[in-house]
Amino acid sequence: MKHRIVFATGNAGKMKEIRLILGDLGCEVVSMKEAGANPEIVENGASFAENAEIKARAVWACTGDIVLADDSGLVVDYIGGEPGIYSARYMGEDTSYEIKNRNIIERLAGAKEQERAARFVCNIAAILPDGRVLHTQASMEGLIAQEPAGCGGFGYDPILYIPEFGKTSAELTIGQKNQISHRGKALEAMKAELKNVLEEES
Numbered sequence: 001m002k003h004r005i006v007f008a009t010g011n012a013g014k015m016k017e018i019r020l021i022l023g024d025l026g027c028e029v030v031s032m033k034e035a036g037a038n039p040e041i042v043e044n045g046a047s048f049a050e051n052a053e054i055k056a057r058a059v060w061a062c063t064g065d066i067v068l069a070d071d072s073g074l075v076v077d078y079i080g081g082e083p084g085i086y087s088a089r090y091m092g093e094d095t096s097y098e099i100k101n102r103n104i105i106e107r108l109a110g111a112k113e114q115e116r117a118a119r120f121v122c123n124i125a126a127i128l129p130d131g132r133v134l135h136t137q138a139s140m141e142g143l144i145a146q147e148p149a150g151c152g153g154f155g156y157d158p159i160l161y162i163p164e165f166g167k168t169s170a171e172l173t174i175g176q177k178n179q180i181s182h183r184g185k186a187l188e189a190m191k192a193e194l195k196n197v198l199e200e201e202s
Helices: 012-025 048-063 097-107 174-180 182-201
Strands: 004-007 028-031 066-076 117-127 133-144 160-162
Touching: 004 012, 004 048, 012 028, 012 182, 048 066, 048 117, 048 133, 066 182, 117 160, 117 182, 133 182, 174 182
Parallel strands: 004 028, 004 066
Antiparallel strands: 066 117, 117 133, 133 160
């Protein structure tokens, strides 16, 4: 039986990355929009895992396919793990990332080296046609930069400095980023999980 994988996102850039990684599973990979699913999703979970599962479950209820969803954000130790699961809504959904990034840098004004530790975290939830749930989670470690730098990527990329490259996430090439990206690593781990599931069935 040939499965279809539906990813609960409308983000074209994200879908490109997902197709690249999951492409060799032998399943058609589509966005929820392409699958004709547009449920009302209320992300009211208390963790990245809960929010990812809420999104996946809402789309799964419409399609019954293998449904994947991710929830990710920036976790800054010095300010108690903020913005965390509120990364997209931090300081209000309509606030520009330029203002959000500036705010985080200002809040870390007195923080030295390791005190600036932060990471992007991504949790991916998969709901299988039989209702089973799988989760994978990965992170991309770094430090909050003194100043934003770079124009690649989006969101908080300009302020997460990656010591091993000596650059912020927004200054990395796509290739460099894919090697260490939180979403890339979580997707690779999920691909391994799904491979096992598909092999069990065949």
